[in-house]
Amino acid sequence: METKNIMIVGVGGQGTLLTSRILGGITTKAGFDVKLSEVHGMAQRGGSVVTYVRYGEKVTEPIVEEGQADLLIAFERLEALRYAHFLKKDGVMIINDQRIDPITVVTGVAEYPEGIIEKLSAKYKVISVDAMAEALKLGNSKVFNTIIIGLAAQHMDFSKDEWLHVIEEKVPAKTIEINKKAFEVGYNLGK
Numbered sequence: 001m002e003t004k005n006i007m008i009v010g011v012g013g014q015g016t017l018l019t020s021r022i023l024g025g026i027t028t029k030a031g032f033d034v035k036l037s038e039v040h041g042m043a044q045r046g047g048s049v050v051t052y053v054r055y056g057e058k059v060t061e062p063i064v065e066e067g068q069a070d071l072l073i074a075f076e077r078l079e080a081l082r083y084a085h086f087l088k089k090d091g092v093m094i095i096n097d098q099r100i101d102p103i104t105v106v107t108g109v110a111e112y113p114e115g116i117i118e119k120l121s122a123k124y125k126v127i128s129v130d131a132m133a134e135a136l137k138l139g140n141s142k143v144f145n146t147i148i149i150g151l152a153a154q155h156m157d158f159s160k161d162e163w164l165h166v167i168e169e170k171v172p173a174k175t176i177e178i179n180k181k182a183f184e185v186g187y188n189l190g191k
Contacts, residue, residue, distance in 0.1 A: 001032075003056030004156075005064040009083045010075030011100045012049050015145035018170065019073070020051040022149060025166040026158050027055035037062035047102075048079060073152050075145060076100050077116040084120055092155050093124050096131045096148055127151060127190070134185050143175070143182035150186020160187060 006023060010016040020036055027034045032055040039050040052064045066086050072093045074080030080095045087093055095117060104110040117128050129151060135144035146167065153163050164180055171179045 001056050003054055003059055004071075005069045005088075006053040006071045006073065006152075007064050007069045007083060007086055008051040008053070008073045008075070009079040010049055010096075011079065011102075012047055014049070014075040015142070016049045016051050016075060019145050019149060020053055022163075022166055022170045023053045025170050026156075026162055027053070029162065029166060030158060032056060033059045035059045035062035048082065050083065071152060071155055073148055075148065078102065078112065080120060081113065081116045084124060087124055091125070093120060093126045094148060094151050094155075095120070095126060095128045096144065097128050098130070098132050098144075129186075129189055131186070134189070135182060138178060138181055138185065140175075140178050140182075143178055146171075146179045146182035147186035147189070150183040150188075151190045153183070153187055154190030163187075 008016045008019050017038060024034050024036050034055045037052040052062055054062060054064060064086060068088060069086045070088055070091050072083060072087045074095045076098050077095060080093060097117060099112065101112055105112045117126060120126050131144040131147040132141060134147050135141050163183060167179050167183055168176050
């Protein structure tokens with residue numbers, strides 16, 4: 001099997017690290033060699049967080065190079081735009097349609113770009129979802145990232161049961177049921 005490259009990009013506090021642990025868990029359970037790498041910008045201050053997940057028969061390094069990501073999961077629109085050049089020609093970009101203003105926008109130094117999803121869709125295969133709205137329907141905004149995982153699962157090589165099992169292992173015990181429901185929502189959105 002050729003090495004698969006996944007990037008998860010977002011803003012500090014959005015759950016990119018938990019997401020990478022779930023992806024790492026499912027790929028390890030499937031018997032793949034897995035490398036994870038987390039790059040924190042000013043994560044506590046709403047800065048970029050990038051996580052690389054690479055898996056295959058033998059993975060030598062954890063970093064995904066530009067133009068090599070099979071799947072780019074973006075928890076925020078601007079982060080999708082910022083890291084789009086990492087996606088392969090035939091790769092898939094999953095975007096949570098959410099706007100979080102970076103400090104430069106908050107302070108008036110920069111403007112938040114308009115039409116991000118439309119611009120990206122013109123060049124890449126983009127699947128966009130308002131995962132926060134879906135999470136709020138479930139009554140818990142914190143599970144929006146698990147909704148995205150469910151959507152991403154449609155573009156990976158693992159069964160729904162394998163995903164649910166890993167989610168049970170990786171999320172806090174008191175949140176297992178809500179995270180499983182969130183995964184189901186995302187999984188069904190991807191059909």
